[in-house]
Structure formats: structure tokens, C-alpha cells
Amino acid sequence: MNSAPIAFMDSGVGGLTVLREAMRQLPHEDVIFLGDQARLPYGPRPAAQVREFSWQMTNFLRRFGIKMLVIACNTATAAALEDLRSQLDIPVVGVIVPGARAAVKATATRHIGVIATEGTVRSGAYEKAIKRRTNDIKVTSMAAPKFVPLVESNEYKSPIAKKVVAETLQPLLGQGIDTLVMGCTHYPLLRPFIQDAVGPDVKLIDSGRETVGEVSVLLDYFNLATDKQTTGSRRFFTTGSAEMFKTIAGDWLDMADINVQHVDIEGEPSTYQRVIAAHDNTIVVASTNKGKIAEIGKFFAARDMRVVGLDAFPHVEEVDETGTTFEENARLKADGYSKQLHLPVIADDSGLMVDALDGAPGVFSARYAGEAHNDAANNAKLLASLADTPKDKRQAQFRSVLVLARPDHPDEDIVASGSVHGEIVSIPRGDNGFGYDPFFFLPELGMTMAELSMDQKNEISHRGAALRNLGKILNEKGILQK
Numbered sequence: 001m002n003s004a005p006i007a008f009m010d011s012g013v014g015g016l017t018v019l020r021e022a023m024r025q026l027p028h029e030d031v032i033f034l035g036d037q038a039r040l041p042y043g044p045r046p047a048a049q050v051r052e053f054s055w056q057m058t059n060f061l062r063r064f065g066i067k068m069l070v071i072a073c074n075t076a077t078a079a080a081l082e083d084l085r086s087q088l089d090i091p092v093v094g095v096i097v098p099g100a101r102a103a104v105k106a107t108a109t110r111h112i113g114v115i116a117t118e119g120t121v122r123s124g125a126y127e128k129a130i131k132r133r134t135n136d137i138k139v140t141s142m143a144a145p146k147f148v149p150l151v152e153s154n155e156y157k158s159p160i161a162k163k164v165v166a167e168t169l170q171p172l173l174g175q176g177i178d179t180l181v182m183g184c185t186h187y188p189l190l191r192p193f194i195q196d197a198v199g200p201d202v203k204l205i206d207s208g209r210e211t212v213g214e215v216s217v218l219l220d221y222f223n224l225a226t227d228k229q230t231t232g233s234r235r236f237f238t239t240g241s242a243e244m245f246k247t248i249a250g251d252w253l254d255m256a257d258i259n260v261q262h263v264d265i266e267g268e269p270s271t272y273q274r275v276i277a278a279h280d281n282t283i284v285v286a287s288t289n290k291g292k293i294a295e296i297g298k299f300f301a302a303r304d305m306r307v308v309g310l311d312a313f314p315h316v317e318e319v320d321e322t323g324t325t326f327e328e329n330a331r332l333k334a335d336g337y338s339k340q341l342h343l344p345v346i347a348d349d350s351g352l353m354v355d356a357l358d359g360a361p362g363v364f365s366a367r368y369a370g371e372a373h374n375d376a377a378n379n380a381k382l383l384a385s386l387a388d389t390p391k392d393k394r395q396a397q398f399r400s401v402l403v404l405a406r407p408d409h410p411d412e413d414i415v416a417s418g419s420v421h422g423e424i425v426s427i428p429r430g431d432n433g434f435g436y437d438p439f440f441f442l443p444e445l446g447m448t449m450a451e452l453s454m455d456q457k458n459e460i461s462h463r464g465a466a467l468r469n470l471g472k473i474l475n476e477k478g479i480l481q482k
């Protein structure tokens, strides 16, 4: 039993013909769909490039902790199935073998026609899959490069489409073909016109639909089926226009409210890479500061969340802290990373505010001495700035603002803050913590922040207070139970 999602990927909307069948046969399964519409069509591209694009789609989808991958695209199946299968540790299903198998079963005249993209025809994948089963079948393959653009431009019901289909399939007539494989997942959207063109006696094989049967068998074989009894979630991503995708998907899947997001996958690795697979309970701590990740991570780990830092995502683009307040910067980081990673992200922006320095270094705490993240230089500058300030005028506070961004509620960031008061001392004490901790003295405790263990620090610190405030809000909203 496994409630992780099943991923479907295609060059565009064609894979939806597979997904529609999956939603019909396996309604309780969560599904994620990715269409690479920005780089469509795949058909005319060299196989090596299609393989690279397939890895980029795959690496994007693996972030969601998927339990199975369906290559809902014939061109990508022909180019990448073997490679993906040999390197991934989840079942990978392609559309060609199930289509070939169904065609072999259906033909009486022992003459099968295959219409597909140039790439699929060039690969000879259908012939090979059919001949591997039996040698006495004749296979006639034909590329139909005009079909995919008709579907993707939402023209697939138009009179032009009817005419193009009839003209394209003309050469197949009168050859004794009794079974025609629609060897591209886009083609079933043109099915009425295809059937018209070849006549009612030719049996059409929908390779995508056949594939879902295989998915279903594998779910049982590997004991991966969900035990949920409710309708599964459906998430859609496209590298192209979300609006266009919504129009076609809404119509084809008969769904009114579709959750479609535009994504950019060109930065994804184009070969196998180790990726951290995220699960429902994953939260990303959007920080490169190890001290912070540890302090925030501990809070969420204690609440049964899987915590990962930004280092788990080497390809993520860094978000600049261009805001003028802690909150602004925390929002920039949380929103910026959540948008890229499609995961819940918690960001902290924090700093030291010294009364005698009119609140400096404030939002510039990390880069007080110019160079980012040089704690020693920052501390040296702090001491120099306070050289003439007497001991009893060295009050300061640490402030932390936390922002939680969630991809399913992009306009509803959750914000919480906390602060702690202390004094800046001239001689550092303690080896724990980070940043300004060795100089931040807590009069009630008679210790600096760096003399406290992490748990002690979390009990009294600005970040600890902000986390407790956040916890309260998350409890009230029912987002976290503990």
C-alpha cells in the first residue's frame, strides 16, 4: 500500500488521453501531470535531445515522491524508456509495448498500421515490439507530423482538422490493414476524424488507454495501490501557457476547476541525479545558514515533518534579499523558493538591532562588514562601532520574522515574529550558536547566547519565540496538529 502520487509526463496535452483513462480506472490514486509544451513538438527532435528533456521532466516529477512514472508520450518512450527504467528505482511504464500488445491481439488480417510522430516512426519501436511477439505480422508505419500541432492549438474539432486527417491517412487505405495503432498520445483527441478517414472496419488502438491497464497491474504486483477511498488529487504542470492547457484539459477531462501551474524545467538536470523526494509532510527551510536550519528544523522535526535545507536543491536559483524589512525579506525568500520548488517553504529573516547604533546592523546583519556571511568580520565591526559606548548603554535585541509559503495557498503567507533583549559585550563567550551569539549577553541568565545549548537557546531566543508564535497560528488554522 502506498499513497504517493503517480506521475504522467508528455510533450504536451496528449498525455491527458492517458490520464483520463487513469482517472477512470484508478480514481483514488493521486496523480501529477507534466506537459512540456514550451518545447513541443518532440516528434522532429533527435532522440538524444528527447532523452535529455525526458530526464528533466523526470527529475522535476521525482521531487514529489512519486511511486510510479508513466511516460505518456510515444516519442519519449521510444527515446528514453530504457534509460529511465535502468536508473530509477520506481516502476517506469511506457506507452509502446501496451499498444503493440493490444494491436497483435486485435488483428485478423495480420496487417497492422501505425501512425506516430517522425521520432517514433524513425525509432522502429512499434515494429520491434510487434515482431518480438510474432513474426508473421506485417507492419506499415506512417508519420503524421501535422496532428500534434492541430491538437495543441485547440483545433482538433475543426473542419481543418478533419481535412488534414483525411488527407494524411489516404495512403493507408486499400492495403488490408484491419488494425491501426494511434502511436501518439495526442491522436485519440482526433479519434472521430481518424475513424472516419480509415472507415468503420479498422480497429483503432489507443496506446495510452492500453497503458493504464499495465499501470493497474503493476500497482497490484508491487503492492503500490493506495488504500484511500476518496477521489485522488490531480495536479497539473505545464512549461507552456497555463491558460491554453486549462482550456484543453478542462474540455478533455471534463473538469471545471483545474489546478494548473506554469513551471520552468530547463534548469533541471538532463541526466540521472540524486534528488530528494519530497512527501506530503516535507518542509523546506529556505536558508543557507546551518545554525538557523538546525534551530528551525528541530521545531518541525518534533512535529513529524520531514525537514530539508536548500542544499537538497542544487539547481534552485538564489533569491536576493532586496527588501528593507525583515518581513519583506522573509517573504521574498519563502515565496521565491516555494514557487520554484512547489513545496511548503519556511524562511527566516533576522538580525541584531543595537539601540546605540539606531537599530543597526538590522536587516544588514549578515552583510554588516560588507562581505556576506563573514561572522568574524561582522563581529569586529560591531565592536569597533561600540568602542566608545559605555557598558550600561549597550542594549540590543535580536529579531526574527518567519514566513511560511505554501504552493497550494500562494496568496496566504503565514507570518510570525519574535525578539529577545540583551546587551553587547566586548569579550566573546561560548562556542555554541552562530553569528553574533558570543557577544549577545543575557543579564538574567548571566550568559551569552553562545553559552547556551540549542534547546536552551530555542527556549529564550527570538527565533524560538517566533517559532512558538508560528506554531500557535498553525494549530489554530488546523495546519499542524501538535
Ligand SMILES: O=P(O)(O)OP(=O)(O)OP(=O)(O)OC[C@H]1O[C@@H](n2cnc3c(O)ncnc32)[C@H](O)[C@@H]1O
Binding pocket: 286, 287, 288, 289, 292, 321, 348, 349, 350, 351, 352, 365, 366, 373, 378, 398, 433, 434, 435, 436, 437, 449, 461, 463
Ligand atoms: O538568509 P539565510 O540563508 O537564511 O541566512 P543568513 O545568515 O543570510 O540570514 P539573514 O539574511 O536573516 O541574516 C541574519 C544575520 O543575523 C545574524 N543572526 C540572526 N539570528 C541570529 C542568531 O540566532 N544568533 C546570532 N546571530 C544571528 C546572523 O549574522 C545572520 O547572518
Ligand SMILES: [Mg+2]
Binding pocket: 321, 366
Ligand atoms: Mg541572508
